Amino acid sequence: TLCAPFPRSAGRGAAGLPFKEDPLRRGLLFAGTERGAFVSFDDGDHWQPLQRNLPVTSVRDFVVYGNDLIVATHGRGFWVMDDISALRQLTGEVLQADAWLSRPADFINVTPGDDDGTPLQRDEPQTQNPPDGACIDYYLKTAAAGMTLEILDASGRVLRRWPAEPGSDTGRRGGRSTNGLPRVSPLWQPVPEAFSTTAGMHRVVWRPVAPPEPNAPGAAGAAGGGGGPRRGGGARLTGTFTARLTVNGRAYTQTFEVRADPRSEGR
Incomplete structure (x- = not known):
């Protein structure tokens, strides 16, 4: 009762x-x-x-x-x-802190298919799929200016940073790609996630995918075009990674694992 x-x-x-x-x-x-x-x-x-x-x-x-x-x-x-890891770690002490970074749950980097096909437009009645990446949850007691969130590999190299550096936008655009094929309309792409610095609990999703080499075969096509956008763009990363939240000059870190898709061997 x-x-x-x-x-x-x-x-x-x-x-x-x-x-x-x-x-x-x-x-x-x-x-x-x-x-x-x-x-x-x-x-x-x-x-x-x-x-x-x-x-x-x-x-x-x-x-x-x-x-x-x-x-x-x-x-x-x-x-x-999806992913209640932050709820499991939430305590009264956390809510009294100025900022808090949840330990991300370990993520299985599922190997995608070669082509996702034509995506549905945003106005099509549909529900969201689970996040295709590691969920990074953080809490701010009050709004914070100039804060950053970074993902580092085992060597300390920064793989992803929020907010994104100027000129690092990887979002798809309309028009034509460098291989001459039409890119997928921006109306058919998901809205980029916002990086929030307001008070409260927030989440960003990091997809453990290495950026493609600029001159690698198929790099231009990976940006979008043809029958539908590919979710790839680079190798699927695995290993131990660190999330680092910096608020008012203080850094909070948590490590997590990204494991390979157990079905990927031999594909």
Whole structure:
């Protein structure tokens, strides 16, 4: 029985629906009500909404699969929160800190197909696929100016930096590529993720792919064109990497692993 009071947004009968404890962090509870999903970080003593973009609907069950939280609703399908690693690490001490960098979950660098085909335009009714990369979560107590987030390899070389350096934009554009084939329309490309410096919890996704060599065969075509954009562009990276968040001159670091696709041998 859930004895702690729910927020008013939970509605009547809040404690009558199922709840589940995270299998990896004791005291991290998820509860469903007739109006949505709720989370407790202290074994049910306090609750808060876990709504995000989940519609106001009856939540009937939870499944924790690996690092993902799967929510079963009544009449609104399944809702998945990808990678709850940050929720598992969140504590009262974290929320009192000026900034915090979550340890990213280890990522399996799945080998993509040779061609994704023609992508759907953004106005086509569809749901998002899971992030194709390592999820980097960070928290800011207040807005921070001049902060950076970097990904370093084992040798200390910076592979990716947010915000991006001027002139390093790798986004696809319309027009024609250097091989004469038309590039894919920008309207068919996903909106570039924003790097937020406002107060609160934020996430960026890093795709562990090496940039292609400028003169390598097919480098121009990898930028887009033909039947559809290729998700590649370089070798899929594996190994140990470091995320480094720098806020007001103080650096926070976390290491994580990127493993090879176990199905990739012999392909």
